[in-house]
Amino acid sequence: MTTKANVLEKATAFYDHFERKGGQDQTTHYCPGCGHGNVHKLIAEALDDLGLAERTVFVSPVGCSVFAYYYFDTGNIQAAHGRAPAVGTGVKRTRPHSIVISYQGDGDLASIGGLEIIHAANRGENMTVFFINNAIYGMTGGQMAPTSLIGQKTSTSPYGRTVENEGYPIRMCELISTLESPVYVERCQLADVKGIMAARKAVRKALQNQADGKGFSFVELLSPCPTGWKMTTHDSLQWIKDFMIPYFPVKVFKDESATRNGRIREPKEYTDEELFKALNLGLLGESQPRDAEFLKNFKTVEMKIAGFGGQGVLTAGAILAAAAMQENLEVSWIPSYGPEKRGGTANCSVILSKDSIGSPMVVSPNVLVVMNDPSLDTFEDAVVSGGLVIVNSSIITRKLKRTDVDVLYIPLSDIAADLGLNAAANMVLLGAYLEYTKLFPLDHLKKIIPYTLKRKTLAEANVKAAEAGAQWMRDNNKR
Template identity: 50%
Template sequence: MYTIVQQRPDSIYDLFERKDGDQHVTHYCPGCGHGVIHKMIAECLDDLGVQDRTILVSPVGCSVFAYYYFDVGNVQAPHGRAPAVATGIKRSRPGSIVLSYQGDGDLAAIGGNEILHAANRGEDITVFFVNNAIYGMTGGQMAPTSLLGQKTTTSPFGRTLQNEGYPMRVCELLAALEAPVYLERTAIFDSKNNMRTRKAIRKAIQNQIDGLGFSLVEILSPCPTIWKMTPQDARKWLNENMIPYYKPGVYRDKTAPPTKSIVTLQAASGSSSAASEAGQTPATKVPADNAVEPSSPPPAPSRRTARKEVPLVEVPSLLGIRATERPGETSGSAALLGNYNERSRFFDSTVSPAPPRSEAGFFPSTVPEKYQNPQIKIAGFGGQGVLLLGEVLAESGMLSGYRVSWLPSYGPEMRGGTAHCHVRLSQHEIGSPLVSRPTILLSLNKPSLLKFLPEATPGALIIYNSSLIDEPPVRDDIETVPLSATEIAEKIGSPKVANMVMIGGLMARTHLLSKETVFAAIDALVKNQALIELNRRAIEAGMQAVLELEAVLQS
């Protein structure tokens, strides 16, 4: 009896219902290579048992409609971006089999960067690169792989070295990268080469099933219509013109188990190949021609895409979010979320009312009225800890129950030059966080004092680092406090804590912040235990210095 040995693969639809016109046949021209390659890929997906897990990324080009045919998950990508789209899919669904199917314009021209970097990362994807040396879908324009002398609609006199340069050899280019595990170039033009293509396709997909890393098969493919040849002549032309320049062969194969010497070499150079990375799932099986055994799920994702599972309840604490203690409330998580949604003004409301301007806190009676609701500007050299100074004020202000904001100057200033930041502590909701007219100016160097002194409001408090500022600020409507912050800091152990000395001075003068809240703020912001201790001593020294100064002035 006769039994079927080859027929339309299951992973190809019986009827192409997404297609307009005749739904029994592809939209490809007679003699086109795409249909052959589609068939071989689909047959392989059947044989390896991965149809359900497969997501095919189709490009822009003739194969943009690959989703008409493949009975797998389909994602159509922007021109050239298929490797990036495939990366997004594979990283999101590590158990899926992600295939990127691209032509020469898509992959080698507009998508040159995406393929290079996906290959370099060693993404666990399989790329089928169909090279027909021409732009087919758009009607015969030059491709990066068009041959020298080849006439196209945009190289009507033939491609020249002078104008367009050499045709791009993608396998050779990618073979310069360390990460790809498998690169092979094959061709579609006769039965021998077609069967080599079939074998390469199977290996490239098997590699992904085994979690080995990045595989790419470049397939030289005839385009009879655009080449303006019969299917037979197109195959002959491919053989005689493309094959000599684009030599078929294996350009990379790291799928065999690494030998000892390779492992040693890689360990010495501090890097590991994708093949040895995949050591958890060694690729001992190299499929023989026409005899690929079905591989059974579940997949063995490589280390690269393996992710840890984190229970949802642990997420807030991993983000450093502390649960609020609300006495008398049930500790159910739904209750807490509901609470947030009540606080958030934006959920399920088309119109958000203005928030009530509630009094958030109040300043202790020890704080003179002129220092309440301060608008603070802090300025100095980059590297003097100006931003941290502001952060400590804002953090401790928050811990004191005030409304606070901290706004930095950002960017190149952080790497030298001047830095400044704006801090507001308020009992009201803070409107503008910008401090354009400071009521308190902390100045750590001379240029910043000269720059910001004119901005200070009448009656403003100016605390300046007299170690670096030899002339006191000249304005008769302000209050000035000299503080030799850098010298005091050096005595304690490091000039770097001059910023904390300034905080101490501010605390002693204004009583805006208590020592407890400032110390707690330092604990929250400074990670190094030794530095925390140093900072605390600097703050106490700054307080002491200002108290002594006041005593002298009063006596």
């Protein structure tokens, strides 16, 4: 008689080798006895068995599981601390048929990301959250987490957590299950085989719910951290049973999986017409498609325009972006201003590109416009070598320290004032900039200006200011 061997194989949702710095590609980076490894295994096996790995996007958090992307042969994104549910929301909304896993520790989910998770749950995002509650910040060396127990000694509660000083440990399942939207909320434990088998079921249900379009599923796993707790593996498992489970009851808090109708929310596709109408751009049909030659030579503009509130730096950026959009360029514009209501500092980042723009932030501009002294002081060093700096010499009296950039000193405010348009230095700037760079004809900008100003009566004056800027450039910058 022959008996069939029971061969246990690594789930195919794991990579064959976990290639990372320092070798050891057969093992994980987790400490011996850590619960993360168990949960990874439960997830990978579930993805295999449910046939979901190919369309899964695993969002790793900040914490010990920051490197989850070394292990899962799925789509992977590493989110900023606490932001996995927001990143997951973005993925899910744009790729509704993907399976999004937000995998988070208790520091990540219940502390810095406390509101992210509540709102993702409240919106009923069709995603699955695995919440690894090990009652401590493991990665950073054992600081107190929102879930650390009363009396628990951590590096930031060396005498033990007290209610008076740190409040009660937060029970996330209890909080989240008060919300209407979540479909399934369960807490499991990883302290013994029975608990792990229950967790296995919960992991599967939470993923299946998502595949069926049933909404937000949340599985908390009470998980050992022998290193952070300074215990043996054996004692850690006992500690979960003796101390964690009494405070964090292991149970199903909410389960509407059987009664909810599944629904995959497809993103709404807007026609250009609808978009332009909704954004009040009013420009449809007036775009100026640029020829292949222009696009071939076009170098991405990463511009920072900075000054004080009231100088129109944000408006200048928005108008330039709107005009460039009409040239069929990809554009982004993002404002940044201080807390002051009026007169504080303000700047905006503008990107003009022939390709899709990844991030709208401009950290190292290749064009910097500075309208006042503090802006020059703040951003001068950030400009890339060989970049262009435009200085409003009506206000800024000093010269640039940098010698590796091109600089134009233009009396923007004076030119505007000479026209009786004190507030239009920003338009003078745009006119001068277009004349200098020949990015596109001034006439195109002039067409846009009336659309972009709230007070249409000012359109003519602003057009004049732009013309004056261009004229100044022709008169003063004979290249």
